[in-house]
Amino acid sequence: MEEKPDTGASSRDERKAKEKAEILQRETQRKSFKLVREERLEICVVHCLQVFDDTEDLRCKVGQLAEAVRQAQHLVIYTGAGISTAASIPDYRGPNGVWTQLQKGRAVSSSDLSEAEPTLTHMCIRMLHEENMVQHVVSQNCDGLHLRSGLPRHTLSELHGNMFIEVCTSCSPVREFVRLFDVTERTARYRHGTGRRCAHCGGELRDTIVHFGERGTLEQPLNWRGASNAAERADVILCLGSSLKVLKKYGCLWSMNRPATRRPKLYIVNLQWTPKDDLATLKIHGKCDDVMRLLMEQLNIQIPAYNQTEDPVLSLATPLRPEEEDSYTRKLIAPPAGGKDCSPDSLGQGGGTAVQGGWFGRGYSKGRKRKRRKVVV
Numbered sequence: 001m002e003e004k005p006d007t008g009a010s011s012r013d014e015r016k017a018k019e020k021a022e023i024l025q026r027e028t029q030r031k032s033f034k035l036v037r038e039e040r041l042e043i044c045v046v047h048c049l050q051v052f053d054d055t056e057d058l059r060c061k062v063g064q065l066a067e068a069v070r071q072a073q074h075l076v077i078y079t080g081a082g083i084s085t086a087a088s089i090p091d092y093r094g095p096n097g098v099w100t101q102l103q104k105g106r107a108v109s110s111s112d113l114s115e116a117e118p119t120l121t122h123m124c125i126r127m128l129h130e131e132n133m134v135q136h137v138v139s140q141n142c143d144g145l146h147l148r149s150g151l152p153r154h155t156l157s158e159l160h161g162n163m164f165i166e167v168c169t170s171c172s173p174v175r176e177f178v179r180l181f182d183v184t185e186r187t188a189r190y191r192h193g194t195g196r197r198c199a200h201c202g203g204e205l206r207d208t209i210v211h212f213g214e215r216g217t218l219e220q221p222l223n224w225r226g227a228s229n230a231a232e233r234a235d236v237i238l239c240l241g242s243s244l245k246v247l248k249k250y251g252c253l254w255s256m257n258r259p260a261t262r263r264p265k266l267y268i269v270n271l272q273w274t275p276k277d278d279l280a281t282l283k284i285h286g287k288c289d290d291v292m293r294l295l296m297e298q299l300n301i302q303i304p305a306y307n308q309t310e311d312p313v314l315s316l317a318t319p320l321r322p323e324e325e326d327s328y329t330r331k332l333i334a335p336p337a338g339g340k341d342c343s344p345d346s347l348g349q350g351g352g353t354a355v356q357g358g359w360f361g362r363g364y365s366k367g368r369k370r371k372r373r374k375v376v377v
Helices: 007-048 055-071 098-103 120-130 145-149 224-233 288-299 312-316 358-366
Strands: 075-079 136-139 156-158 165-168 175-178 193-197 204-207 236-240 265-269 282-284
Touching (some): 156 224
Parallel strands (some): 075 136
Antiparallel strands (some): 165 175
């Protein structure tokens, strides 16, 4: 009599083999995920490192840039926070940047940004425009330093707004008010009212800042039309002090609808990696002021010093009405004779204070965990 095979034992062995295979697969996936995480972390660390070209390489590269500037028919400059760090305005992604500090759990403090003045780079850009070597400037900065350097407004696109300008959108066309102080002290993301009213229609004034996650719709000072037209005509683009992580998303600035061979030549000045490095004709690892000083030397153009008495904002500014005199606490660019001094010392605010609102507000809140509100039933 033949013995029947033990089906129970064989099915048990199959089940154990299957379970073992699943365990091995999960372990393999876990190791793969860990390896990917480590590789991504390593890439992030490399991208955050600051690299400096040595003196000889820097001079050689600036020489190539100078030749490109001379030969350019339509040169457009894109600027980021890196050109304002020399004015004691922190950038975002640098070693001492706002987001970098917040990610490390450190407090972010800042003095009144109205105290900043145009840097050497700002003044160089203005002179290059006066020499007809630069046709347009596209800036991500809200500090107003390009305008204060004397760069004509029609030549400038401040894509993320200007901290000295508030507007009335109830008026048609939109009415603009340039002030001698930072108008953003009461504003933040999705909350743009400055607390003042339009002298013509009584509508609420709002700042011009475009925070992260917002879409800018104002014609000025954003001037998107000027930026896109300039990019369309550009044969050379010079990027100064920008990580390009935001600008890269604006397709109209990069002529991506053209074949690669017909796109503008790209020159980048930045200490850290940018997502456009592989497309650049030349990447210069140096501080903006150092590079621009060498460039002006190569071009034999004198760099003017900033003169506060000639600051265009002084002539463009709209005076406050008597009832609005106490509507701000920020320091004036140039306090009028007999006017109030709104410096931190006079207000008893000694030392750096945490950045709370205004055009730095979004960068500040990015690194903070939102507290859940308890709902009382």
